[in-house]
Amino acid sequence: MEKNEIKQLTANQAAGAKLASRKLALLANDQKNKILAAIASVLKKQASEILFQNEIDVEAAKEAKLSEALIDRLTLNENRIEEMIRGVMEVASLEDPIGTIIADWTVPAGMQIQKIRVPLGTICMIYESRPNVTIDATALCLKSGNAVILKGGSEAINTNHALVHAILPAAKEAGLPDGAIQFIGTTDREAVLDLIKLDNLIDLVIARGGEEMVRFIRQNSIVPVLAHGKGLCHTYIDKSAQIDMATKISINAKCQRPGVCNAMETLLVHKDIAQKFLPIVCGLYAKAGTQIRGCEITKKIVPQVIEATEEDWSSEYLDNIISIKVVESIDEAIHHINKYGSGHSEAIITDDKEAAQKFLKEVDAAAVFHNASTRLHDGWVFGFGSELGISTQKLHARGTMGIKEITTTKYIVYGSGQVR
Amino acid sequence: MEKNEIKQLTANQAAGAKLASRKLALLANDQKNKILAAIASVLKKQASEILFQNEIDVEAAKEAKLSEALIDRLTLNENRIEEMIRGVMEVASLEDPIGTIIADWTVPAGMQIQKIRVPLGTICMIYESRPNVTIDATALCLKSGNAVILKGGSEAINTNHALVHAILPAAKEAGLPDGAIQFIGTTDREAVLDLIKLDNLIDLVIARGGEEMVRFIRQNSIVPVLAHGKGLCHTYIDKSAQIDMATKISINAKCQRPGVCNAMETLLVHKDIAQKFLPIVCGLYAKAGTQIRGCEITKKIVPQVIEATEEDWSSEYLDNIISIKVVESIDEAIHHINKYGSGHSEAIITDDKEAAQKFLKEVDAAAVFHNASTRLHDGWVFGFGSELGISTQKLHARGTMGIKEITTTKYIVYGSGQVR
Numbered sequence: 001m002e003k004n005e006i007k008q009l010t011a012n013q014a015a016g017a018k019l020a021s022r023k024l025a026l027l028a029n030d031q032k033n034k035i036l037a038a039i040a041s042v043l044k045k046q047a048s049e050i051l052f053q054n055e056i057d058v059e060a061a062k063e064a065k066l067s068e069a070l071i072d073r074l075t076l077n078e079n080r081i082e083e084m085i086r087g088v089m090e091v092a093s094l095e096d097p098i099g100t101i102i103a104d105w106t107v108p109a110g111m112q113i114q115k116i117r118v119p120l121g122t123i124c125m126i127y128e129s130r131p132n133v134t135i136d137a138t139a140l141c142l143k144s145g146n147a148v149i150l151k152g153g154s155e156a157i158n159t160n161h162a163l164v165h166a167i168l169p170a171a172k173e174a175g176l177p178d179g180a181i182q183f184i185g186t187t188d189r190e191a192v193l194d195l196i197k198l199d200n201l202i203d204l205v206i207a208r209g210g211e212e213m214v215r216f217i218r219q220n221s222i223v224p225v226l227a228h229g230k231g232l233c234h235t236y237i238d239k240s241a242q243i244d245m246a247t248k249i250s251i252n253a254k255c256q257r258p259g260v261c262n263a264m265e266t267l268l269v270h271k272d273i274a275q276k277f278l279p280i281v282c283g284l285y286a287k288a289g290t291q292i293r294g295c296e297i298t299k300k301i302v303p304q305v306i307e308a309t310e311e312d313w314s315s316e317y318l319d320n321i322i323s324i325k326v327v328e329s330i331d332e333a334i335h336h337i338n339k340y341g342s343g344h345s346e347a348i349i350t351d352d353k354e355a356a357q358k359f360l361k362e363v364d365a366a367a368v369f370h371n372a373s374t375r376l377h378d379g380w381v382f383g384f385g386s387e388l389g390i391s392t393q394k395l396h397a398r399g400t401m402g403i404k405e406i407t408t409t410k411y412i413v414y415g416s417g418q419v420r
Numbered sequence: 421m422e423k424n425e426i427k428q429l430t431a432n433q434a435a436g437a438k439l440a441s442r443k444l445a446l447l448a449n450d451q452k453n454k455i456l457a458a459i460a461s462v463l464k465k466q467a468s469e470i471l472f473q474n475e476i477d478v479e480a481a482k483e484a485k486l487s488e489a490l491i492d493r494l495t496l497n498e499n500r501i502e503e504m505i506r507g508v509m510e511v512a513s514l515e516d517p518i519g520t521i522i523a524d525w526t527v528p529a530g531m532q533i534q535k536i537r538v539p540l541g542t543i544c545m546i547y548e549s550r551p552n553v554t555i556d557a558t559a560l561c562l563k564s565g566n567a568v569i570l571k572g573g574s575e576a577i578n579t580n581h582a583l584v585h586a587i588l589p590a591a592k593e594a595g596l597p598d599g600a601i602q603f604i605g606t607t608d609r610e611a612v613l614d615l616i617k618l619d620n621l622i623d624l625v626i627a628r629g630g631e632e633m634v635r636f637i638r639q640n641s642i643v644p645v646l647a648h649g650k651g652l653c654h655t656y657i658d659k660s661a662q663i664d665m666a667t668k669i670s671i672n673a674k675c676q677r678p679g680v681c682n683a684m685e686t687l688l689v690h691k692d693i694a695q696k697f698l699p700i701v702c703g704l705y706a707k708a709g710t711q712i713r714g715c716e717i718t719k720k721i722v723p724q725v726i727e728a729t730e731e732d733w734s735s736e737y738l739d740n741i742i743s744i745k746v747v748e749s750i751d752e753a754i755h756h757i758n759k760y761g762s763g764h765s766e767a768i769i770t771d772d773k774e775a776a777q778k779f780l781k782e783v784d785a786a787a788v789f790h791n792a793s794t795r796l797h798d799g800w801v802f803g804f805g806s807e808l809g810i811s812t813q814k815l816h817a818r819g820t821m822g823i824k825e826i827t828t829t830k831y832i833v834y835g836s837g838q839v840r
Contacts, residue, residue, distance in 0.1 A: 022758070026781065107803050111792055120814050121784070203814055219642060224815045245837040252839035338442070360832050361446065364541070372531055372835025381840070382831070383527050394540050394623055394828040395644045396816035408814040411802075412780050415792025417665040419672035420801070 003190055010194040014201035016179035017122045017147035023177035025119045025145045029096035031175050032143055036092040038174035039139065039167045040085045046166040047081045053162035054131065061155050069259050073129045074156055084135045090385045091139040097407050098145045112414040117407050119145035121203035124195050126217060128153040128209035134163045136386050137206070138181055142171075144403050147180045149202065151195060153209070154187035161185065196221035204406065208389045211316075226397055226405070228389030231261030231344035232316045233374045236333040236359065238350030239272035243280065245371060246273075246349045250281050252373045253347065255288045258320045261390060262345045262377045265316055266323045268333045271297070274326045278302050282324075290320050297326040313340045330355050334362045341365060343392045345374035366392060366399035423610055430614040434621040436599035437542045437567035443597035445539045445565045449516035451595050452563055456512040458594035459559065459587045460505045466586040467501045473582035474551065481575050489679055493549045494576055504555045510805045511559040517827050518565045532834040537827050539565035541623040544615050546637060548573040548629035554583045556806050557626070558601055562591075564826050567600045569622065571615060573629070574607035581605065616641035624826065628809045631736075646817055646825070648809030651681030651764035652736045653794045656753040656779065658770030659692035663700065665791060666693075666769045670701050673767065673793045675708045678740045681810060682765045682797045685736055686743045688753045691717070694746045698722050702744075710740050717746040733760045750775055754782045761785060763812045765794035786812060786819035 001009070043050070054076040061071050103115040123146045125137040134150055141148035152160040164183040171181065184191050196205055199222040207217040208228040218225055235253050237246045253264035269277060274297065282302040285292050292298075293312050294305035305324070312323040313336070327333045330348075337346050347369035348359040356370045367377045377400060379387025384402035391397045397405035421429070463470070474496040481491050523535040543566045545557040554570055561568035572580040584603040591601065604611050616625055619642040627637040628648040638645050655673050657666045673684035689697060694717065702722040705712055712718075713732050714725035725744070732743040733756070747753045757766050767789035768779040776790045787797045797820060799807025804822035811817045817825035 022782075022784075025784075105803065107801060109796070109801065111796065113802060118784075222639060224644075224813065226815075242837075248837060249839055256840055362442070364442075364445075364538075365830070367831035367833060369833045370835060372833055372838040373840055375840040376529070376531065376833065376835075376838060377831070378840075381527060381529065382533060383525065393644065395646075398828050399831050408818050410785070411787035411797070411819050413787060413789045413792055413796065415790060415796075417662075417668060418792040418796060419669055420676055420793055420795040420798075 001186060001188065006186055006188055006190050007194050009186075010184065010191050011198060011201070013182040013184065014122065014149060014195065014198045017149050017182045018201045020177045020179035021119065021121045021147040024142070024147055024180050025098070027145060027175075032096070032145070033092045035142060035171050035174045035176050036088050036139055038170040039135070040088040042166050042170035043081060043085050043088070043135070047078065050081065050159065050162045050166060051076055051078070053158040056158045057156055066155060070129050070155070074131070074159075076131060076159060080132065084132050087132070087136055087386050088139045091143050091403070094143060094385050094403055096143070097404055102409060109418050110416065111418055114412045115409050116412060117404070118410045120406055120408050122147045122149065122201060123406055124149040124151065124202045124205045124223070126151045126192060126195070126205060126207050126209070126213075128213065129156055131156050131159040131163060133208065134160050135167070137388065138167070140386055140388060140403055141406065142176070142180070144406050146406055147182070149182040149184065149195065151184040151192060157187050192217070193220065196223055199223045206388060226389075226391055226401065227393060228261070229344070229392030230316050230342050231263070231390070231392070232266070232314070232340065232342040233262060233264050233345045234266045234268055234337050234341060235264050235347045235349065235374065236268040236330070236337070237270060237273060237277055238330060238348055238352060238355050239270040240352035240355060241273060241277070241349040242351060243273075243277055246277060247281050247284065249347065249349055249371070249373045251284050251288065253375055254285070254322050255290060255320065256375055259318050262374050263318070264322070264374055266313060266325065266340070268336060269298075269324065269326050270330070270333070271326050271328055274298070274301055278324070285322060288320070290322055292322055292324060294324040295326055298324045316342070330358060334359060338364050344390065345369065345377040347372065347374050366390065421606060421608065426606055426608055426610050427614050429606075430604065430611050431618060431621070433602040433604065434542065434544075434569060434615065434618045437569050437602045438621045440597045440599035441539065441541045441567040444562070444567055444600050445518070447565060447595075452516070452565070453512045455562060455591050455594045455596050456508050456559055458590040459555070460508040462586050462590035463501060463505050463508070463555070467498065470501065470579065470582045470586060471496055471498070473578040476578045477576055486575060490549050490575070494551070494579075496551060496579060500552065504552050507552070507556055507806050508559045511563050511823070514563060514805050514823060516563070517824055522829060529838050530836065531838055534832045535829050536832055537824070538830045540826055540828050542567045542569065542621060543826055544569040544571065544622045544625045544643070546571045546612060546615070546625060546627050546629070546633075548633065549576055551576050551579040551583060553628065554580050555587070557808065558587070560806055560808060560823055560826065562596070562600070564823050566826055567602070569602040569604065569615065571604040571612060577607050612637070613640065616643055619643045626808060644816075646809075646811055646821065647813060648681070649764070649812030650736050650762050651683070651810070651812070652686070652734070652760060652762040653682060653684050653765045654686045654688055654757050654761055655684050655767045655769065655794065656688040656750070656757070657690060657693060657697055658750060658768055658772060658775050659690040660772035660775060661693060661697070661769040662771060663697055666697060667701050667704065669767065669769055669791070669793045671704050671708065673795055674705070674742050675710060675740065676795055679738050682794050683738070684742070684794055686733060686745065686760070688756060689744065689746050690750070690753070691746050691748055694718070694721060698744070705742060708740070710742055712742055712744060714744040715746055718744045736762070750778060754779060757783050757785070764810065765789065765797040767792065767794050786810065
């Protein structure tokens with residue numbers, strides 16, 4: 001397609017979504033749940049066609065020699081389709097956030113004011129590789145009364161196409177307003193640039209993907225963006241930590257799934273516990289095949305480690321690599337985290353309640369943990385049902401983003417003739 | 421100053437604010453109130469010096485033939501200084517939002533999770549003419565534990581300079597961390613462009629001024645922006661409205677202060693009440709010197725009105741001008757508002773509860789009023805104390821913005837060794 005054709009098509013789809021959003025905002029919870037049930041049911045029925053299309057994408061990805069990690073994220077199987085279906089049903093079972101009265105008061109002038117929760121309108125989801133996002137995002141947007149525009153990665157185009165074309169007729173039959181789910185079928189990157197300029201039609205762009213993609217969208221979007229940002233997470237082992245707990249959490253936070261945003265990248269260790277703790281934890285890291293890059297003091301205690309450079313403190317490895325630094329004090333640990341961290345998830349391991357309080361208060365991050373693994377920063381673990389990602393920004397949504405984060409509010413004022 | 425010098429100076433000031441914000445976040449409410457009291461007290465003492473500097477600005481504005489309205493907003497007098505002082509004390513008396521526990525629950529894994537309110541960090545206020553914003557914004561930022569960077573309009577430079585240099589020493593003596601209030605002393609517009617690119621140092625830009633200035637900041641800022649946007653507000657007179665109430669509110673919403681964002685620009689009138697209502701309200705508008713631009717039907721009923729053009733429906737006059745349209749139905753009124761309105765403040769006047777509910781539900785705006793004037797959309801009226809402006813965007817803050825709107829949240833997780 002020509003650039004102009006793409007622009008026109010994209011704008012038409014966004015306009016269709018905007019129009020549908022007015023109707024979606026008024027749907028009753030029962031109606032929305034009926035649509036979600038229809039989506040879940042048709043995914044089950046059409047699983048084999050979806051898996052067939054997914055194989056085409058996976059074969060192409062293998063031929064293009066894309067990374068193992070990406071191919072893993074791209075690949076569907078019956079289990080993963082089951083998970084999607086469970087996710088849709090889970091979203092259906094959530095309380096309808098729309099119409100909730102958040103505050104209700106009467107002012108001296110005699111008017112009653114209510115602050116109520118309403119949908120944002122039209123949400124554009126821009127994401128990479130994982131096809132489950134197509135279904136997760138659709139379910140969360142519909143439940144919260146928003147229209148959704150789906151722009152997935154080109155590597156998953158056949159799978160995403162199959163998913164959307166499976167659910168669309170079923171959802172429509174169950175009462176979905178026309179145009180409420182828009183699928184951007186072109187793999188041309190131009191379409192992304194077009195979408196993020198449509199601030200009169202799109203209320204929110206959610207960017208979920210690699211650092212480069214997210215930065216590009218942040219810098220070029222006129223539409224407000226919520227970004228699933230990078231996670232450069234730390235665990236600080238205080239001098240009053242229990243060695244067993246510190247070891248278990250340090251291994252879990254790094255090794256359980258190193259490629260995700262809430263995995264730990266840097267371990268900070270108080271100097272008074274380093275001599276005892278580091279040989280134990282480094283031994284276990286070595287067993288787990290983790291590459292260790294340590295500061296000078298770490299290297300003195302465990303000579304086998306590679307020497308860390310300044311660059312290591314600001315690296316999100318997303319890999320089975322850890323950097324370790326011995327610190328003089330809890331203040332140095334907090335300072336290091338606030339300087340190098342990405343404001344995602346940070347943990348302190350200690351039995352000293354005062355030290356814990358200081359850390360929880362002074363560390364500037366979306367989630368701070370006392371005696372628990374940063375890997376637990378997750379919508380499912382927190383009890384929010386599905387999640388749209390984890391926001392490292394401070395405005396509107398911070399930390400794990402669920403259904404409430406794609407709503408806004410509205411003041412409703414009941415008067416009896418008041419003027420100013 | 422050279423461009424590079426301005427850039428360096430601006431970046432240094434922002435870095436100073438960032439550093440101070442870490443300390444501000446930890447200040448106790450008593451300490452913050454002590455600082456605010458010191459500010460209030462010194463403003464009283466130095467009123468005459470402030471008024472002297474203000475006269476210099478006002479004289480210059482008159483010589484430059486700036487508009488009457490702007491000169492009015494720029495001018496201080498003893499009353500207005502008293503108002504500023506009352507504002508500071510009012511902010512001091514507000515409950516400290518920082519540290520408030522918004523949610524508190526325990527998850528099946530056994531961890532206790534708290535969502536608590538924390539400051540945003542560093543807030544950059546970019547505004548025009550009204551010098552009271554210098555003090556209002558400073559008070560709200562300090563109370564909420566944020567550092568503030570003040571960039572006022574060049575027309576108010578001497579007044580703002582005098583205000584900041586009055587309060588700074590007093591606030592410091594009362595315990596304000598060094599660097600917590602930064603005043604951009606240059607009137608070079610280059611400084612604005614520099615500020616809105618400092619996303620690693622500034623957490624939020626608040627833009628409060630003319631439409632052009634706000635649009636420039638929105639389109640060029642990498643830092644998230646909250647904008648005090650334009651207000652194209654409507655009042656819809658339903659067929660079941662009481663004529664008296666409809667008249668009183670229609671006159672108030674347009675004429676009480678036509679130059680502000682929550683004033684009405686377009687009056688929509690149901691066809692069944694137009695014959696009776698329009699002659700009365702148009703007579704009163706004529707008395708008030710309001711220019712009336714009506715649709716074809718309005719002109720048939722009240723021949724004296726000027727004929728409205730398509731452009732009128734999307735005009736924020738900010739002046740003593742009104743456009744009037746007769747509509748076939750409440751649906752046409754809602755459609756007109758959702759098409760032309762700016763999502764600010766919208767009102768329906770009716771005794772029909774069903775019609776009211778339909779309007780309140782289907783109109784997409786920050787605040788919708790039943791039987792009250794749009795002029796009442798205001799932080800003071802709503803009981804929030806001071807306000808930072810009225811947001812017409814949907815993310816983070818919608819409608820009148822008070823102290824909570826310049827905070828964010830943080831999850832605090834208490835574990836006992838949990839891993840994933």
